[in-house]
Amino acid sequence: MTRPVTARVPAKVNVQLAVGGLRPDGFHDLANVFLAVGLHDEVTATAADTLRITVEGADAGQVPLDHTNLAARAAVALAERHGITPGVHLHIAKDIPVAGGMAGGSADAAGALLACDALWGTKATRDELLDICADLGSDIPFSLVGGAALGRGRGELLTPLETGGTFHWVFAVADGGLSTPAVYRECDRLREASGAGAGAADVPDPEPSPALLDALRAGDATALAAAVSNDLQPAALSLRPALAATLRAGADAGALASLVSGSGPTCAFLAKDPEAAQAVADALAASGTCRTVRTTSGPVPGARLVDA
Numbered sequence: 001m002t003r004p005v006t007a008r009v010p011a012k013v014n015v016q017l018a019v020g021g022l023r024p025d026g027f028h029d030l031a032n033v034f035l036a037v038g039l040h041d042e043v044t045a046t047a048a049d050t051l052r053i054t055v056e057g058a059d060a061g062q063v064p065l066d067h068t069n070l071a072a073r074a075a076v077a078l079a080e081r082h083g084i085t086p087g088v089h090l091h092i093a094k095d096i097p098v099a100g101g102m103a104g105g106s107a108d109a110a111g112a113l114l115a116c117d118a119l120w121g122t123k124a125t126r127d128e129l130l131d132i133c134a135d136l137g138s139d140i141p142f143s144l145v146g147g148a149a150l151g152r153g154r155g156e157l158l159t160p161l162e163t164g165g166t167f168h169w170v171f172a173v174a175d176g177g178l179s180t181p182a183v184y185r186e187c188d189r190l191r192e193a194s195g196a197g198a199g200a201a202d203v204p205d206p207e208p209s210p211a212l213l214d215a216l217r218a219g220d221a222t223a224l225a226a227a228v229s230n231d232l233q234p235a236a237l238s239l240r241p242a243l244a245a246t247l248r249a250g251a252d253a254g255a256l257a258s259l260v261s262g263s264g265p266t267c268a269f270l271a272k273d274p275e276a277a278q279a280v281a282d283a284l285a286a287s288g289t290c291r292t293v294r295t296t297s298g299p300v301p302g303a304r305l306v307d308a
Ligand SMILES: C[C@](O)(CO)[C@H](O)COP(=O)(O)OP(=O)(O)OC[C@H]1O[C@@H](n2ccc(N)nc2=O)[C@H](O)[C@@H]1O
Pocket: 014, 017, 026, 027, 028, 029, 030, 032, 101, 103, 106, 136, 137, 138, 139, 140, 153, 154, 155, 180, 181, 184, 262, 263
């Protein structure tokens, strides 16, 4: 019998998330600067007669076990392309917060694709895998690629970015998640309410910040901190006002930058070194403004197979 195959996939933080106007297809054009960070999910694929999902980890209860699970959808998409039955047991060891704005579900989809491709011997090309990823979700191609990258279009059109060093991060994980579509809707609502409008004609085309790209290239945390931005942050704060206290607690503890991660509600804090990150993490844990605190660094590689 074929041996089980395990893929390890990182979470992401968006160091810049510039959101353009609402497109006719319901998505928004982005300038999305992704950084893969060292929180990982592991997806293990074992040969089985039918498709089955199991999940372990603190947030396991919030993850769907049916065909809506992104890992299951990825397996089905690969099997369909190759005209085979998606017979596989996918076990997800979940360490990335669920619905936290860190692309946890996307990580599981990318991991399932890689693991199933190896298990079934479908030998998909990199382009085919990227294609399937983009079909399944805007963040999923980046989960496969990792490192640092600029995402254009709805975030799926990636250009790898050079980074000149390691950046140290603290993540404050909130109680409960935020729905990504709801946060984009709130962003549009706030734009309409301000009188500026939310359509493609009303909002400037999103562009990557040259200062931010320079800071990444130089590995300069202070310069990166000055350049980070997230257009979804006002919407996440509007839906979850308590995040303001979390952001303040991290800033008061000396974080170089404090921002909502993607669609939130996880908050991300940039620190100058691992010691500073630990001090920010300790202060956040003591502040009572979040459920858990994690420290890590990035960039790290994207999805890859590991020895189980
Ligand atoms: C917030 C981010 O995580 C930043 O990286 C992503 O933009 C979200 O990516 P994702 O979770 O992979 O999102 P998808 O599954 O592709 O889309 C979910 C929903 O989010 C909204 N959405 C997503 C991406 C995008 N560029 N514009 C959008 O408006 C749409 O309402 C869409 O129906």
